Amino acid sequence: MDKKTRVTREGIRLYAPEDFAGMHKAGKLAAEILDAMIPLVVPGVTTGELDAAIEKMVVDAGATSATIGYKGYEHASCISINHVVCHGIPSEKKLKDGDILNIDVTVIVDGWYGDTSRMYVAGKLPRKAERLIEVTHEALMRGIEAAKPGNTFGDIGFAIQSFVEQNRMSVVRDFCGHGLGQVFHAPPNVLHYGRPGTGPVLQEGMFFTIEPMVNIGRPETKVLADDWTAVTRDKSLSAQFEHSIGITETGSEVFTLSPADRFHPTYG
Ligand code: MF3
Numbered sequence: 001m002d003k004k005t006r007v008t009r010e011g012i013r014l015y016a017p018e019d020f021a022g023m024h025k026a027g028k029l030a031a032e033i034l035d036a037m038i039p040l041v042v043p044g045v046t047t048g049e050l051d052a053a054i055e056k057m058v059v060d061a062g063a064t065s066a067t068i069g070y071k072g073y074e075h076a077s078c079i080s081i082n083h084v085v086c087h088g089i090p091s092e093k094k095l096k097d098g099d100i101l102n103i104d105v106t107v108i109v110d111g112w113y114g115d116t117s118r119m120y121v122a123g124k125l126p127r128k129a130e131r132l133i134e135v136t137h138e139a140l141m142r143g144i145e146a147a148k149p150g151n152t153f154g155d156i157g158f159a160i161q162s163f164v165e166q167n168r169m170s171v172v173r174d175f176c177g178h179g180l181g182q183v184f185h186a187p188p189n190v191l192h193y194g195r196p197g198t199g200p201v202l203q204e205g206m207f208f209t210i211e212p213m214v215n216i217g218r219p220e221t222k223v224l225a226d227d228w229t230a231v232t233r234d235k236s237l238s239a240q241f242e243h244s245i246g247i248t249e250t251g252s253e254v255f256t257l258s259p260a261d262r263f264h265p266t267y268g
Pocket residue numbers: 067070071073077078087104105106115209211242
């Protein structure tokens with residue numbers, strides 16, 4: 001007999017304790033792939049070459065890329081350089097000294113999805129970019145701190161937004177985190193801004209991503225003619241970090257922890 005699938009009023013699935021193991025396995029592979037990319041991110045390499053290395057690691061692990069074939073997307077990663085906010089398409093474009101980039105990978109292992117992204121730098125990290133990366137990473141960590149039963153999704157958004165704005169940077173509103181598990185994108189939309197006590201209440205067994213995008217300048221974005229690449233309207237630098245997490249009885253577990261402890265920093 002199938003066990004009954006529990007779903008909240010808001011349509012958020014509540015996974016069972018035994019489901020955490022599958023998420024840890026998928027999350028670990030995604031994080032290992034991001035760890036392995038660190039030495040490959042150098043001036044002169046193309047983002048297409050980086051994506052090919054990612055696709056090979058996914059295949060060699062006996063896993064599946066969640067992004068290849070997703071809504072017509074054809075690559076194993078999104079690689080978003082400088083003012084690209086997210087969904088940068090791997091291409092023949094070569095990295096230049098001082099470029100900062102986000103690499104976002106989602107894998108499927110035994111039907112479970114592991115989705116994570118982090119920042120890299122090619123060559124020497126510009127001072128302004130370093131501050132942006134630090135703030136964005138810390139914003140994600142504060143969001144994860146707020147992720148525990150009894151808190152709400154608004155508490156997560158508030159923790160992220162208030163920290164970013166204290167640092168005089170801005171949170172992107174046009175893209176959000178998402179539920180995941182045995183699917184890539186599920187309810188709820190995990191907003192990276194909000195007010196305390198608003199939104200669905202967090203419960204044990206919720207699996208979702210937190211993936212704040214932070215801009216040095218204004219929050220507005222636009223999508224280029226390729227229908228994927230999202231950029232800052234004011235051309236200011238943008239950064240993003242993403243973890244997949246699960247709510248436990250007392251807090252949360254991060255599924256996409258870096259085995260090499262290189263989630264941050266990935267430079268230097
Ligand atoms: N991994 C992205 C996320 O965090 C989604 C990428 S969809 C793609 O949700 F098609 F652009 F790859």
